[in-house]
Amino acid sequence: MREFGIIGVVGAGTIGSGVAQLFAQAGLPVVLVDTDPAQLDLARDNIAKNARLYGMVHKGLPAPEEVLKNLHFTSDIKALSEVDFAIENITENVTQKTAVHREIDRILRPEVPVAANTSAIPITRIAGFSGHPKRVIGMHFMNPPPIMPMVEIIRATHSTPQALEAAADLVTAAGKHSITVNDSPGFVTNRVMMLMVNEAMFLVHEGVAGVQEVDRLFKTCFGHKMGPLETADLIGLDTVKLSLDILYDEFNDPKYRPCPLLKRLVYAGQTGRKAGQGFHHYDH
Structure with missing residues (x-):
């Protein structure tokens, strides 16, 4: 099993904050990026509340303060320059995803895998926005990410085995399971x-x-x-x-x-x- 450094999560909405919580509660350092500071404050509150609720039901999960200790909340997307794996989680809007992925592409080191978390948009279409399409894969997290046991990983046309393996290893490091499928609108689940x-x-x-x-x-x-x-x-x-x-x-x-x-x-x-x-x- 490979070791991971910092995980970058872009988008602090319901799913994005859940993805950040999932990896933070697994002990991984996470940078959660959103352009709206108010959304980051809401994400912090929701993560603390959900960590408390999940801890009451699922024994062995860390306390909210331990989860928050692993999280860095920021509106500066340049913080992604230090991450070893990035996951984009913004709304299901191709135009907005285009802009975000182009910005991510300029900031990340070339070898860092990029996962698009989307419900239906083909991952190959998203990879077309990138100057490094081989590193782009899909990761479809079910709601709520900290609780759901399975992640759907999507192989786009240009995705390398290395990027797909990194995604699967990351899911395993968080204590979850994954299944890799080929690209299609909606993938298998949706x-x-x-x-x-x-x-x-x-x-x-x-x-x-x-x-x-x-x-x-x-x-x-x-x-x-x-x-x-x-x-x-x-x-x-x-x-x-x-x-x-x-x-x-x-x-x-x-x-x-x-x-x-x-x-x-x-x-x-x-x-x-x-x-x-x-x-x-x-x-x-």
Whole structure:
């Protein structure tokens, strides 16, 4: 097993802060970068809160203060010049990812692997923004990253075996498992998952069944821990819509058309658990 130095995490949103927490709680030094200082403050608070909650349920995890000790929060992206592995986690927007990856590319040492954490955008498309496409791979972390046991690693057209091995070793160092798949819009997990949650939304939209009934059927009949609409709320309905939009554009297949009810909830700002309201209501 290789030894890792500093891990760079770009983007301090829900997933990015979770990824930073995952590696910090494994004892690795982490630099968490975001251009918004307020988002960094929120990430610090959420990491401390989640570390406390996860520690109550999962024995053996470090205390919040130990996790935070391994984290450096900064709005200066030049801090990435010292990292040995970088993971980008910004929103599912190709234009924004283009700008971020070009900036990352100028700062990182040439040999440092770069992982794009995306729900649906093809990794080969992202690697095209880089001057070093061979070092670019995909790492699809499930929410919440500190708890979920598996990471989907994606092999882009130019990804080297060395970059893929580094990603797999990093996941192992964090106490998790990984499976490497070839590049495709949505990869394996979201190519299937987005179809399921979207079709569940259509069932509610068409009045076939209510929200509670749909989720209960999946949990009771198939043993799922969460129903498809609960899952969509956890992911974030805005992220679900963006993922479906990308899949629709990439495949030109109408089966990925976003449900009108999903669009209406996103337009209303009812984006799921993080907003306190989605298909279900949540008390913050």
